[in-house]
Amino acid sequence: MAWIDIERLSFAYPGQAPVVDGVTWQMAQGAFHCLLGRSGCGKTSLLQLVAGLLQPQAGRIVRAGGALAAPGPQLGVMFQSPTLLDWLTVLDNVLLPLSLQRKPTAQDRAAAEQLLAQLGLAALARQHPGQLSGGQQSRVALARALIREPALLLLDEPFAALDAITRAELQDELLRSCRARGTTVLFVTHDINEAVYLGDRVALMHGGRLVADMAIDLPMPRTQAMRHGAAFNAYAAQVRAAMDGASA
Numbered sequence: 195m196a197w198i199d200i201e202r203l204s205f206a207y208p209g210q211a212p213v214v215d216g217v218t219w220q221m222a223q224g225a226f227h228c229l230l231g232r233s234g235c236g237k238t239s240l241l242q243l244v245a246g247l248l249q250p251q252a253g254r255i256v257r258a259g260g261a262l263a264a265p266g267p268q269l270g271v272m273f274q275s276p277t278l279l280d281w282l283t284v285l286d287n288v289l290l291p292l293s294l295q296r297k298p299t300a301q302d303r304a305a306a307e308q309l310l311a312q313l314g315l316a317a318l319a320r321q322h323p324g325q326l327s328g329g330q331q332s333r334v335a336l337a338r339a340l341i342r343e344p345a346l347l348l349l350d351e352p353f354a355a356l357d358a359i360t361r362a363e364l365q366d367e368l369l370r371s372c373r374a375r376g377t378t379v380l381f382v383t384h385d386i387n388e389a390v391y392l393g394d395r396v397a398l399m400h401g402g403r404l405v406a407d408m409a410i411d412l413p414m415p416r417t418q419a420m421r422h423g424a425a426f427n428a429y430a431a432q433v434r435a436a437m438d439g440a441s442a
């Protein structure tokens with residue numbers, strides 16, 4: 195059974211045609227699902243529906259693991275812009291989802307320090323976000339999304355603004371973190387190579403509809419060398435063809 199079962203979901207902004215139009219989609223627990231599509235096809239709107247930040251006009255989302263609050267302890271969210279608070283230290287930014295609800299404990303602080311260390315930021319814990327590079331800020335935002343060990347992680351083009359090398363590093367760190375915790379991931383991107391590298395499955399959206407949901411059967415863990423291999427390129431070509439077919 196699917197962990198998240200999206201049934202004939204539709205959503206329109208007031209006075210407009212639907213931007214999510216009868217989407218049916220199953221997400222398996224612990225799997226990395228990429229949602230790929232051209233700009234404006236409705237990816238962010240669908241992610242916000244899954245997050246509970248928008249309410250559908252038709253259809254429903256059934257969650258086998260119980261209702262997910264938005265944003266609650268079971269749900270982590272990360273957007274393209276890191277949206278860190280500059281008056282807080284890096285460590286306190288990571289602890290923010292906890293400190294909005296209660297006073298962080300010594301154990302919470304140790305967990306945050308450990309996450310920062312895993313993401314190569316141990317030395318920057320007492321700095322403020324304005325003193326960090328864009329890639330370092332994205333790492334802090336990723337640590338903040340992971341601090342409550344959410345069952346479901348929703349990411350909306352989180353690495354789109356980064357240079358290619360930093361982006362590749364963060365993709366590997368994200369995969370490692372999510373595999374280690376068994377996190378279910380919905381990752382929105384418009385980059386075919388990113389979707390194929392990260393995804394167990396790549397779902398394709400076009401004009402508000404989900405037009406394909408393809409399995410990517412590449413070995414785990416992914417390695418950067420795979421990007422140059424025949425299997426990776428065959429999947430990228432398959433996804434590209436499906437995108438071209440959808441817009442033909």
Ligand SMILES: Nc1ncnc2c1ncn2[C@@H]1O[C@H](COP(=O)(O)OP(=O)(O)OP(=O)(O)O)[C@@H](O)[C@H]1O
Pocket residue numbers: 207210213231232233234235236237238239240384
């Ligand atoms: N708050 C809003 N009010 C009205 N229309 C909106 C709003 N947000 C998005 N839209 C419109 O809904 C459509 C889908 O937008 P959405 O952000 O979901 O697409 P997307 O696939 O995520 O695009 P991108 O890749 O450019 O972020 C677009 O035509 C957009 O202009």
